[in-house]
Amino acid sequence: MLELNAQTIAFFIFALFALGGALGVVTSRNLIHGALYLIVSLFGGAGFFVLLSAPFMAVVQVLVYIGAIAILIIFAVMLTRGMTQMSEILNRQWWMSAIVGVLLFVMLGLGVILPVWGENGINPNRPVSDNVATTEDLGVALVDGNQYVLPFQVASLLLTGAMIGAIVLARDTE
Amino acid sequence: MEQQCINVIQTMAPCLTSSGVDPGLAQFISILIGVVLVALFPLVLVILLIWMERKVAARVQDRLGPNRVGPFGLFQNIADALKLIIKEDITPAGADRTIFNLAPIIATLSTTMMWAVIPFSPVNIGVDLSIGVLYFTAIGSIGTLAIMMAGWSSNNKYALLGAFRVVAALVSYEVPMVLALLVPVMIAGTLSMQSLVVAQQGMWFIVPAFVSALLFYISNLAETGRAPFDLIEAESELVAGYNIEYSGMKFGLFMANEFMHAFTANLLFAVIFLGGWSGPGATEVPLLGFIYLFLKTGALYIPSLILRATVPRVRIDQMMGFNWKFLVPVAIVNVVVVAFLLQVTKALGIAPVPGETDFLANLPQALVLFVGNLLTIAVALEMIRRFGRQARSETSGAAVVIAEAHDVPSAAH
Numbered sequence: 001m002l003e004l005n006a007q008t009i010a011f012f013i014f015a016l017f018a019l020g021g022a023l024g025v026v027t028s029r030n031l032i033h034g035a036l037y038l039i040v041s042l043f044g045g046a047g048f049f050v051l052l053s054a055p056f057m058a059v060v061q062v063l064v065y066i067g068a069i070a071i072l073i074i075f076a077v078m079l080t081r082g083m084t085q086m087s088e089i090l091n092r093q094w095w096m097s098a099i100v101g102v103l104l105f106v107m108l109g110l111g112v113i114l115p116v117w118g119e120n121g122i123n124p125n126r127p128v129s130d131n132v133a134t135t136e137d138l139g140v141a142l143v144d145g146n147q148y149v150l151p152f153q154v155a156s157l158l159l160t161g162a163m164i165g166a167i168v169l170a171r172d173t174e
Numbered sequence: 175m176e177q178q179c180i181n182v183i184q185t186m187a188p189c190l191t192s193s194g195v196d197p198g199l200a201q202f203i204s205i206l207i208g209v210v211l212v213a214l215f216p217l218v219l220v221i222l223l224i225w226m227e228r229k230v231a232a233r234v235q236d237r238l239g240p241n242r243v244g245p246f247g248l249f250q251n252i253a254d255a256l257k258l259i260i261k262e263d264i265t266p267a268g269a270d271r272t273i274f275n276l277a278p279i280i281a282t283l284s285t286t287m288m289w290a291v292i293p294f295s296p297v298n299i300g301v302d303l304s305i306g307v308l309y310f311t312a313i314g315s316i317g318t319l320a321i322m323m324a325g326w327s328s329n330n331k332y333a334l335l336g337a338f339r340v341v342a343a344l345v346s347y348e349v350p351m352v353l354a355l356l357v358p359v360m361i362a363g364t365l366s367m368q369s370l371v372v373a374q375q376g377m378w379f380i381v382p383a384f385v386s387a388l389l390f391y392i393s394n395l396a397e398t399g400r401a402p403f404d405l406i407e408a409e410s411e412l413v414a415g416y417n418i419e420y421s422g423m424k425f426g427l428f429m430a431n432e433f434m435h436a437f438t439a440n441l442l443f444a445v446i447f448l449g450g451w452s453g454p455g456a457t458e459v460p461l462l463g464f465i466y467l468f469l470k471t472g473a474l475y476i477p478s479l480i481l482r483a484t485v486p487r488v489r490i491d492q493m494m495g496f497n498w499k500f501l502v503p504v505a506i507v508n509v510v511v512v513a514f515l516l517q518v519t520k521a522l523g524i525a526p527v528p529g530e531t532d533f534l535a536n537l538p539q540a541l542v543l544f545v546g547n548l549l550t551i552a553v554a555l556e557m558i559r560r561f562g563r564q565a566r567s568e569t570s571g572a573a574v575v576i577a578e579a580h581d582v583p584s585a586a587h
Contacts, residue, residue: 074326078334
């Protein structure tokens with residue numbers, strides 16, 4: 001079932017990036033190192049998108065998450081120098097995040113395994129969805145009245161609200 | 175067999191296969207040679223670019239420039255590179271060694287990887303990604319990360335301050351750049367670099383989208399750290415900026431990357447707005463396309479060198495104000511205006527059918543968009559003129575107040 005071709009090798013390299021980076025994020029005491037590991041992990045995620053033939057998502061992952069969000073995280077961490085070195089890896093809420101983490105893992109595991117379990121699992125090479133969408137389809141879907149125009153508008157409104165909020169917070173009191 | 179080996183540049187893999195090599199291996203060899211060529215080309219070209227930059231800067235300043243090593247001083251940079259390589263490699267105490275060493279590599283990588291999507295000729299392109307335009311924007315943003323890493327890992331206050339300033343500026347100037355790129359993408363209806371060039375066969379995009387071209391050029395000056403936005407290297411205030419602790423070839427990589435990035439930016443401009451490889455006979459003889467592309471890039475690059483040697487540096491607050499208060503609003507208005515006019519031309523039926531390569535068929539739409547661009551730029555210039563006049567009257571008023579408060583003759587009178 002698992003044949004060793006270029007795609008499989010690439011998948012394992014990206015998986016190594018994603019998981020190794022994620023492990024680095026939670027184990028490093030230096031917050032800057034943590035942020036850089038996060039970038040490695042996100043890069044692995046971008047690689048998965050490429051393997052899934054979703055180049056637009058891969059590039060957006062690099063552009064938005066690595067190019068903007070991760071850099072802003074590093075920016076914020078550097079400005080608060082006292083926070084850069086942490087004395088302990090765990091804080092008092094570790095058990096809560098452990099429960100949430102395990103629950104999330106179980107949910108994701110079920111979500112991945114159930115669609116190909118039992119009768120669906122007879123042909124493992126059958127794609128989960130028959131739709132092959134291009135970047136153009138994605139663009140049309142976001143502005144088409146019958147598809148995702150409302151979620152798109154709501155998300156835009158939320159972002160605008162967040163942006164105005166940031167400006168209000170950052171502005172000098174006059 | 176002879177049929178496939180006539181033009182090895184275009185049909186490397188089939189040619190190898192027909193001479194008895196395993197198809198998978200032939201494919202691999204062909205891709206490998208392509209990758210090595212595309213990646214090596216900018217790295218070798220940069221030696222020539224630095225020579226050119228020094229010569230042009232010298233002429234502007236009424237000097238001779240390098241003229242001792244080799245003919246016209248051409249080998250000066252090879253000598254310099256040798257010097258940089260054999261210099262002692264110093265890592266400052268307290269530096270974060272891994273990140274410190276990684277930063278110049280990532281900086282160079284980010285520029286070199288952009289070359290993967292540049293169409294050099296109708297057939298020669300590293301990889302024609304369906305999202306090529308977004309790809310080079312995304313890869314370019316990784317360069318910002320390299321500067322941040324270099325500034326932080328050096329364990330030096332000046333380096334960190336320099337990195338802060340530069341990263342804030344680079345992240346800001348990405349906004350008008352991406353918005354400017356949206357316009358040619360809208361006109362061509364594609365994100366692939368090769369299709370963008372093909373869409374310009376009839377009309378170069380600098381005509382229907384010259385506001386975008388201007389915005390792209392200005393934000394690229396800032397992204398590549400060229401004058402008047404060369405705050406990356408502010409010797410006067412931050413000693414050197416983010417790369418202060420770097421020495422030897424690691425510094426050399428940062429420097430080479432800066433020149434390479436500036437050239438790449440002009441190359442991208444030529445591809446997106448000046449028709450890339452298109453020109454008479456380029457589709458029949460791919461080599462001609464390659465020559466056209468580099469002639470166009472050179473025509474852009476040499477004025478940018480003169481510009482760099484001529485204009486003074488702006489302050490960081492002026493640079494940020496110019497971006498957020500002028501470039502970004504103009505870029506947003508430009509996108510809206512072009513989108514509207516594109517629909518209008520479509521409704522009027524004067525839009526060319528996609529793939530139209532005739533100049534006259536493309537002319538009506540281009541003219542409508544050109545007029546729209548003129549209006550945008552006229553309104554923008556009028557607004558900036560008013561703003562400037564107001565700012566000047568305020569400052570001269572303030573000068574009077576200060577002068578009266580100190581009871582000295584005012585310079586404003």
